[in-house]
């Protein structure tokens with residue numbers, strides 16, 4: 001990498017809390033600022049003199065100075081939303097930059113050196129714009145973002161699962177305001193996020209709110225009209241919730257208008273208050289398993305992440321849902337930051353792509369706009385995905401498209417990201433035009449190939465049938481962060497991918513061998529070969545490298561067994 005010897009830090013930039021870690025003596029460790037906890041609230045505020053406050057100091061004033069304090073801005077990363085604090089205004093990425101800068105400075109003080117590089121985690125579902133915003137926030141904070149790492153992948157690294165045998169596990173991440181479920185698969189040192197699902201508006205804070213409503217229901221004379229009262233009710237509700245994570249009975253009190261109000265809460269009542277929230281935790285789990293085509297019984301473990309999984313009610317629900325105890329040896333609100341530290345260690349040793357290959361899945365689909373012909377009518381604006389959500393990265397896929405008009409002279413390739421049938425609801429990434437010979441509609445075809453790398457570079461290649469050269473366009477996830485040479489190098493490494501898998505020598509040879517063995521054998525054996533050879537062919541057609549590897553191993557094994565049997 002670079003000749004810079006200062007440590008790389010790992011950062012969990014969370015919606016509610018952020019944390020920073022580094023890798024030393026074979027383990028990732030969290031770094032705390034002197035006199036502060038290991039979690040830094042992702043809160044920014046102004047004090048009475050107009051000076052910036054970040055973290056705990058800002059959070060303490062969330063109650064007393066709501067107009068001078070902002071929280072939960074991570075939700076708005078990648079948007080143009082403006083947050084106003086007194087006479088200053090900020091975008092979400094600037095607020096995030098302030099938090100990142102504090103973490104960087106805290107780490108510099110604790111470690112006694114200048115830090116310029118970081119690995120930062122992002123939710124697996126973050127789209128291109130959101131990821132760019134995180135990188136931009138890093139730059140504004142004076143950090144070169146060496147790697148954006150998916151949060152569930154970080155959790156897997158923290159648990160050291162990459163060092164063990166093949167595993168499939170589910171990361172159940174319930175933070176302050178968001179719920180993320182990811183299914184991660186690990187084999188031979190390869191970590192893959194197979195599917196992710198969740199609820200962007202469900203988290204520990206909703207449990208606090210449910211308790212606040214319960215507190216109000218006990219004393220109808222209390223209302224939320226008074227902001228100070230509303231804020232101290234929130235604080236008391238949060239305290240009730242946290243007390244129940246360690247004991248059976250919780251109590252809270254506050255004084256208002258000269259009167260004292262008291263509450264006592266047990267787990268049964270808490271469960272009643274939040275039964276609706278608890279049941280909302282189930283659907284994303286089912287969805288993620290479905291997307292990954294897994295059965296809960298195939299999971300080796302379930303990992304709890306996020307401060308809200310400290311609630312015994314949530315742990316019980318997870319245990320019941322999966323019929324086993326989830327893993328929780330590490331503090332759930334520190335797991336992601338620890339994993340970022342492991343990643344930072346790997347980058348420092350330049351090992352990330354050798355000993356431990358990290359692959360991920362596409363968090364969204366990528367495709368192009370196509371027109372459809374209905375009789376005489378041509379309807380435009382349809383999305384035709386080439387790389388689908390949850391496909392493994394790196395990946396390269398080719399599809400052919402034909403002209404829809406007679407004598408059409410050019411084809412416009414517009415690249416979109418998203419899941420909607422109509423491109424108008426998806427995000428336009430870039431476009432290019434290729435000249436085509438004037439012929440009748442449907443007589444000219446172009447092969448469009450999408451190649452997506454681990455660094456988030458999308459190469460789009462278009463080749464008009466009958467022509468030798470292809471037109472190419474490169475779309476970077478965060479433009480400008482890689483030099484032209486680096487991009488060229490990364491794409492060169494992926495050249496092998498660009499062959500159709502059925503043309504790769506290893507696959508061609510095996511298919512030929514199977515065909516020959518089929519000719520040589522009869523009866524049952526012939527049927528067995530046919531079965532596995534067909535599976536292999538189907539995998540090749542789907543251009544799914546992982547399926548291909550699995551089908552190839554099976555076919556190889558069957559052919560070897562038949563050889564031995566002769």
Ligand code: ADP
Pocket residue numbers: 013014015016017018039174175176177178203204205208238241242243245305306307308309310311332333
């Ligand atoms: P995020 O990933 O959203 O930044 P965290 O993982 O830090 O957030 O989780 C924050 C949430 O965890 C908050 O809703 C907080 O109330 C909750 N939480 C923290 N500690 C406890 C506890 N001991 N018991 C119950 N909930 C807790």
Ligand code: MG
Pocket residue numbers: 014015175306336
């Ligand atoms: Mg989190």
